[in-house]
Each structure stands twice: as C-alpha cells, then as structure tokens.
Amino acid sequence: MCGLPKELCVCGTIAKEEAKIKVYTEKRRFGKIVTLIDGIEEGADPKALTKKLKTKLACGGTYKNRKIELRGNHKGKVKKLLIEFGFPEEKIEVD
Secondary structure, X not given: OOOOOOOOOOHXXXXXXXXXXXXXXXXXXXXXXXXXXXXXXXXXOHHHHHHHXXXXXXXXXXXXOOEEEEEEOOHHHHHHHHHXXXXXXXXXXXX
C-alpha cells in the first residue's frame, strides 16, 4: 500500500494499532449462535486472520461484509487470540 518493499512496509502494523474492534454474538436462523468481529481494516489482512482464528478455535467461519463471522459463541477466546496476534487490548470491545 505504501510503496515500500515488503520487508520495510509497516502498513499491517499501523492498521492493527488503529483498528477499533467490536466482538459480539448474534442469533441466526434455527437458533444458531454466530460470533461477529467488526472493525478489522483491510491493511491487517482480515482473510488471513479469519483463517488463523478458524484454525485456533476449531470452528467454521467466513469474512464478508467487512466482518469476520465464526460459528459458535467464542467471545471470550477471540479477545485473547486477537491480543496474541498483535492487536492492542484497549482497542478490543467485547459485548
């Protein structure tokens, strides 16, 4: 994005520090619970983050409409994993 070589680029780090992330659950059809993660910027590579979260949580999910959707209620675990992946704790809000 910034035009620098990949090894010098800091766009991903800046995107992680600037993101205001909201983690919440939503009840879908047939009473299924889905955990939604909103506020991940494109610079933080949300598709790769989705894949990592799905692997760590052993669940299905997707990235669409600028939100990460994970099957099941994972609110408590997601915050810990996001901190582990480099997002600042004070920018993550769990409802």
